[in-house]
Amino acid sequence: MAAKDQLEAQVTVAQEMELAGKAPVRYEHEERKPVTETKKGDVTDELQEREPFAETDEHVGVDTKELEDIAADIKEDLAAKRKRSEKIAKACSEIKNRVKNVLRTMQLKRQKRDYRISLKLPNVLEEFTTDEQKDEEGEGEKEEQIKIFQEQQKRWQQDKKGTERD
Numbered sequence: 001m002a003a004k005d006q007l008e009a010q011v012t013v014a015q016e017m018e019l020a021g022k023a024p025v026r027y028e029h030e031e032r033k034p035v036t037e038t039k040k041g042d043v044t045d046e047l048q049e050r051e052p053f054a055e056t057d058e059h060v061g062v063d064t065k066e067l068e069d070i071a072a073d074i075k076e077d078l079a080a081k082r083k084r085s086e087k088i089a090k091a092c093s094e095i096k097n098r099v100k101n102v103l104r105t106m107q108l109k110r111q112k113r114d115y116r117i118s119l120k121l122p123n124v125l126e127e128f129t130t131d132e133q134k135d136e137e138g139e140g141e142k143e144e145q146i147k148i149f150q151e152q153q154k155r156w157q158q159d160k161k162g163t164e165r166d
Helices: 002-020 064-165
Strands: none
Touching: none
């Protein structure tokens, strides 16, 4: 892996140098014979030369099977994470919908309660005003009764004084 990364880095540096107009830097171990293909096969096969990171298992030092297994594991993990995130998103939307429904029903109950109260309110106010009027009239009657009682007390006291004199 490290060798492949190093090789890719060198290639990108060389491409950048060419774009900048400078000659690319070449290292001794990078000197290779040009690879050409023929209809019969790869010329490098005849010369017993191999590319260092070809995608076949026959090359020494490179275990592409292991890399493929790792790539497959990564793909499986990503698929599992994607499924998990989709399930979480679905659960969140279901919970959101439930909360919306609960809030909607609570609001409807509140509106019904307020409507019933608003219908009862005028009747309650009317009863209250009539009770107040009765209380005011009752106070006037109480005052009259108090006056009558006080007059009766005065008569009794006068009668007592009159009977005591006799």
